[in-house]
Amino acid sequence: MSSVNRQVSVRQLKVKKCNTKCRLIVFATLAICLVAVAVFADRLCPYDPYAQDLSLSYQAPSAAHIMGTDAYGRDMFSRVIVGARASILSTLALVCIITLVGTAVGTISGFIGGKVDAIVMRVSDFFLAFPGLVFALAVAALLGGGVLNAIIALAVISWPKYARVARSQTLSVKVSSFVQAAVLAGDNPPQIIFRHILPNIFGPILVTAMLDIGTMTMELAGLSFLGLGAQPPIAEWGSMMSSGRSMLQTYPWVVLSPGIAIFISVVIFNLLGDTVRDYLDPK
Amino acid sequence: MKGIKKAVAFAMAMALTLGAFTGCSGSKKEPTNASDDGKKTFTFGDTTFNAENEEATIDPHEAYCGWACIRYGVGETLFKFNDNMELEPWVAESYENIDDLTWKVVIKDGVTFSNGKACDAAAVKACIEDLVAVHERAAADLAIDSIEADGLTLTIKTQEPKPTLMNYLCDPYGCIIDVESGNADGIVVGTGPYVATELVTSDHLKLVKNDNYWNGQPKIDEITVLTITDGDTLALALQNGDIDAAYGMAYANYPIFENDDYVFTGTPTSRAFYCQMNYNSKIIQDDAVRKALAMGIDKEGFVNTLLKGYGAVGVGAFPDNFSFGGDAVSTVGYDPEAAKTVLEEAGWKDTDGDGIREKGGKTLTLKWVSYPSRQELPLLCESAQATLKDIGFDIQLNITADHGTIVSEKDGWDVYAAAFVTASIGDPMYFFTTNCLDDSPKNRGGYHSDELQKLAEEMNVTFDPEKRGELAIQMQQQLLDDNSFIFCSFLRMSMITKANVTGLKAHPSDYYEFTADLDIQ
Numbered sequence: 001m002s003s004v005n006r007q008v009s010v011r012q013l014k015v016k017k018c019n020t021k022c023r024l025i026v027f028a029t030l031a032i033c034l035v036a037v038a039v040f041a042d043r044l045c046p047y048d049p050y051a052q053d054l055s056l057s058y059q060a061p062s063a064a065h066i067m068g069t070d071a072y073g074r075d076m077f078s079r080v081i082v083g084a085r086a087s088i089l090s091t092l093a094l095v096c097i098i099t100l101v102g103t104a105v106g107t108i109s110g111f112i113g114g115k116v117d118a119i120v121m122r123v124s125d126f127f128l129a130f131p132g133l134v135f136a137l138a139v140a141a142l143l144g145g146g147v148l149n150a151i152i153a154l155a156v157i158s159w160p161k162y163a164r165v166a167r168s169q170t171l172s173v174k175v176s177s178f179v180q181a182a183v184l185a186g187d188n189p190p191q192i193i194f195r196h197i198l199p200n201i202f203g204p205i206l207v208t209a210m211l212d213i214g215t216m217t218m219e220l221a222g223l224s225f226l227g228l229g230a231q232p233p234i235a236e237w238g239s240m241m242s243s244g245r246s247m248l249q250t251y252p253w254v255v256l257s258p259g260i261a262i263f264i265s266v267v268i269f270n271l272l273g274d275t276v277r278d279y280l281d282p283k
Numbered sequence: 284m285k286g287i288k289k290a291v292a293f294a295m296a297m298a299l300t301l302g303a304f305t306g307c308s309g310s311k312k313e314p315t316n317a318s319d320d321g322k323k324t325f326t327f328g329d330t331t332f333n334a335e336n337e338e339a340t341i342d343p344h345e346a347y348c349g350w351a352c353i354r355y356g357v358g359e360t361l362f363k364f365n366d367n368m369e370l371e372p373w374v375a376e377s378y379e380n381i382d383d384l385t386w387k388v389v390i391k392d393g394v395t396f397s398n399g400k401a402c403d404a405a406a407v408k409a410c411i412e413d414l415v416a417v418h419e420r421a422a423a424d425l426a427i428d429s430i431e432a433d434g435l436t437l438t439i440k441t442q443e444p445k446p447t448l449m450n451y452l453c454d455p456y457g458c459i460i461d462v463e464s465g466n467a468d469g470i471v472v473g474t475g476p477y478v479a480t481e482l483v484t485s486d487h488l489k490l491v492k493n494d495n496y497w498n499g500q501p502k503i504d505e506i507t508v509l510t511i512t513d514g515d516t517l518a519l520a521l522q523n524g525d526i527d528a529a530y531g532m533a534y535a536n537y538p539i540f541e542n543d544d545y546v547f548t549g550t551p552t553s554r555a556f557y558c559q560m561n562y563n564s565k566i567i568q569d570d571a572v573r574k575a576l577a578m579g580i581d582k583e584g585f586v587n588t589l590l591k592g593y594g595a596v597g598v599g600a601f602p603d604n605f606s607f608g609g610d611a612v613s614t615v616g617y618d619p620e621a622a623k624t625v626l627e628e629a630g631w632k633d634t635d636g637d638g639i640r641e642k643g644g645k646t647l648t649l650k651w652v653s654y655p656s657r658q659e660l661p662l663l664c665e666s667a668q669a670t671l672k673d674i675g676f677d678i679q680l681n682i683t684a685d686h687g688t689i690v691s692e693k694d695g696w697d698v699y700a701a702a703f704v705t706a707s708i709g710d711p712m713y714f715f716t717t718n719c720l721d722d723s724p725k726n727r728g729g730y731h732s733d734e735l736q737k738l739a740e741e742m743n744v745t746f747d748p749e750k751r752g753e754l755a756i757q758m759q760q761q762l763l764d765d766n767s768f769i770f771c772s773f774l775r776m777s778m779i780t781k782a783n784v785t786g787l788k789a790h791p792s793d794y795y796e797f798t799a800d801l802d803i804q
Contacts (some may be wrong), residue, residue: 051669052666054587054666145681199791231680232664232665232668233665233668233669245515246536247516247536249536252534
């Protein structure tokens, strides 16, 4: 009886894994499409996103301008597409930076241990003690406006999360027998970190990073919305929503177009992150 | 089981969402203008009553706070401008220019401060003396030598001929206040129909009616002026009924109020939106750059499209309802092709093909500063940024409430886009003395012109209004020929009120708002 049950549950598990794989392929494809739009934005725009033509001001969505135009007569569809570059590529760059820095710090700190570990972790506690976006606002205000400064501001506050994950994983991998064996075999610390530790802690860090993309898109757009990220006339979803927000009642397409773009990309990246987690960690 | 759980979770999420929305609609209250004890109340929303616009308090002897003092019916000046910006009696009944240096002003009998004290010549003398002692612009504007008070007669002697002394005394800083009552918390005692009771800078001002008002009975018992810097909040507040009238509504929101429930009151004003050049900047010192800037701003598009026609295109410093304004002067028009030629001839060329011109290793990048509380400015700046980019300028916008700090640094900026009421005292000299001369407090860019200085000296001793007008034309032309200022447009000042509000009328001066006639049905 119990063996039948077990067979069923194994089959269920297999089916689930297959489902997860299908989902992973679907969401990964969608995410790749988004990134492709960002990369090839220049070629996909039907109009120059920065060309002002006041005679076309506030045109409602039509066949010529499927998302309408803004106060300056600029085509919203073109601006949303070009905005993908500032929004999505910046987010990906940001997530790459914090993943690399956070993982490096966490792994080294966990591997060396002792005083170094204590100091590094207290520093990361310091950053974690502040509410994220508020701290980022302070840093961005200090650095001044601009997409690059917004990325720096968010990077400064976000790396400790990765350091924490990498450190805890490193601590558990460090005491495993294959690492002990490598030490006995005479591997030096960099060899151990690169050959034995990093490959084994890669999964949880990848999952953290994937789940973070959506959040970071929102936070980057948030900073721009508040005027601390992209500066005019740069097309960036957050700043486009900010400059269009007074038109929500009169010309809603000016604010809804970038809003929908943010919504769609955040949903796709969040679903992708969830699926990656399910795939790597099927429990 | 799992399905039921999911359904329950979904239902709960929906319920929460619905709850959030009903919460919103539930907060909408029926507008009412009578409080429980039967008092008439009125709430006004204003985007510009804040420290950013140098209106931190309502003490007229401080920066531009006199504007709030006079707008909200707390203070009154000796004379009042009519719709043609000519002087009419107010606190004073008449004046006489005895000789070049002596003026006699007779105060109206029966004028009292809101604390009941009589407003006689002695009180006015004390007020003007305090004004001259503490205000940054008044001492130079008025050049007062001595004041004598005798009953209701005030004799003012000036150090030099001051043809516009009476006009200057009617600037909002000339509100007559009872200086003996002090200015605790920025609140002063004036002669107007309303009395300030509570002030929180950049937040709100509470007023009650002045039962001792000398010129009629104010009809509203309590007024609250809310500083609402954000245009959307202002629009929503008016739609909700949280406020009864609004000043500074975003143009994009005008269509919401173009119906029978609301009334627009508007009038052309001399509030100019202009660009001031910083002569401390090496690039700006280049005549060709300034000329190209003047040619690269699409003023007509800005007024007709971005301001939806609520404004007038600017040429010189004054609008065309003044004899010395409008087309009395001339300047270069919007002409991108000609601007490109001007730059090309001056050696500004795009050598690396990035669309931005360079000369001697320097790119044509300008730091352009402005502020958001005048909602026209960000529109002007972003529109200019786009048109100037076509010509080869790289305009780096910095639109911030902290503009004052930035423009006070010599090297922090190249172009400053701002708003200024150029003929607020009905006379042209005010604009020049404040912004363009060597000793002007707001000559931020260090502009200097020998010719302008000479003309200003002549204007200072000219009493004939016609001759003053001619001088004003020459002085404006000098500014335009130097391209030291670019005048883009003039504001059509508009207030939007609910249909049941009466007695609130826009005035060309842009600073008379609340009077004893203000009422709500």
